[in-house]
Amino acid sequence: MxxxxxxxxxxxxxxxxxxxxxxxxxxxxxxxxxxxxxxxxxxxxxxxxxxxxxxxxxxxxxxxxxxxxxxxxxAARADVLRAAATPRHRIRLAATPLGFTSGLADRLARARATFPRLEVTVVTCGPERVAALVAEGDADLGLADGLAAPSDPLRPPDAGPMTIAGVGEEDVVVALPAGHPLAGRAALRLADLVDARWLATPLCPLPRLRALAGDGFPVALEHRGDDVRTVLALVAAGHGLTLLPASALPAPPLRGEAGAVGVPVGVPVGVPVSAPRLVHRVELLHGALPPGPAADLARALTG
Incomplete structure (x- = not known):
């Protein structure tokens, strides 16, 4: 054809x-x-x-x-052109909305301090689009994220030959309203939450949860954006639960007596997931990188 x-x-x-x-x-x-x-x-x-x-x-x-x-x-065309390209100090980095968790933003800051000539543009999009932008040469590097068992890689994108390296893992929590009956638990099992009302959001696809813990996870509200603050506001207001990396939830401020920790209205609570054992994994994607700024940044992000 x-x-x-x-x-x-x-x-x-x-x-x-x-x-x-x-x-x-x-x-x-x-x-x-x-x-x-x-x-x-x-x-x-x-x-x-x-x-x-x-x-x-x-x-x-x-x-x-x-x-x-x-x-x-x-992707094949971009790979050939990339291999013959002159190294550039202007780097385009595609990342999922949660791609900069697990300390990746701090690593990027250290890399920029180490390589002062480096100019970085960050483009936020979904994981499939991250892979496509990298494969087609419209992004030098990509950061994709998802749920996985500890140390297990994410499903590789069908976007041609690509180097994929894990760059971060952190615990996953169930995000609940502060007044939810389960908000005071030390940990929760997904199997105990199959009948709870959930947010349908690209940040935590419900089909993935159903694959991990069985049928259920009814939709309370559908959210089609990728803004984390919007998701947190929806959870805090009681529109549904979701899973997020622990670092995506703001730390509750001190309130009341000295040393007492309170959760104000409008801030959701994160309860760790005990079973199945899950982590939020971030992976770095890139094609063939000749010596130069892009390769330097890739090493900095994986280090």
Missing amino acids: DPHLLTTFVTVARCGSFSAAAAELGYTQSAISQQVAALEADLGLPLLSRRPVEPTPAGRRLLEHAEPLLLRLR
């Missing part, structure tokens, strides 16, 4: 319109129609219905393969 035709097909399927795909790709609508027809002729199957414009069963099957294939092609 011609990658050019495949790109056109994916764009039409995503836009749901031949005219919108033409505007995005810079072709006429007639040229887009001809390219989709050529791909359908190559496979001998209709891939898109026309009214409405949506994938046929064969088209949906092709889409499952198309995105990874096109990503691998872009």
Whole structure:
């Protein structure tokens, strides 16, 4: 299959319109129609219905393969160009919203102090996008995070050859409102929380929890953003529970008598997870790095 035709097909399927795909790709609508027809002729199957414009069963099957294939092609091009590139002091670092936990922000600060010419731009996005940006050469380094058993790697992204190194692990806690009946527990098991009401948030995907502890974890509220403070505010207000790395929760301030610790309204409580044993893991992703600033920063973050 011609990658050019495949790109056109994916764009039409995503836009749901031949005219919108033409505007995005810079072709006429007639040229887009001809390219989709050529791909359908190559496979001998209709891939898109026309009214409405949506994938046929064969088209949906092709889409499952198309995105990874096109990503691998872009990754191969970026890898070749990266190997021949002149080292730059301007580094683009893609990171998930929780990628700078486990002391990674402090390591970055020390690296910038060690290499004063280093200019770093941080881009925040989801883990799949982090891998894609690194693979395609739009980011020099990436920080991805997720739940894992201690010392176990995260699932590697399907984005071509890539170096992946663990750079941090820390305990996971259940975030609850301060007045929740379980907030005073020393630890909690996930199996005891399958009937609790949970936030559906990209910061803690519920399918992952169900894979770890079985069915359950009903959704109380869906949150589609990636701002940690918003999630903490939703938890504190009683909209649902979630799992977070321990360092993502603010330390409760002292209140009352000297030495007494209180939890004010609006600040959630973190209770450690005792079973299954879980950690929040952060991994560094990068392609081939010739000697230079990017390689220096990678060593600083893994050290």
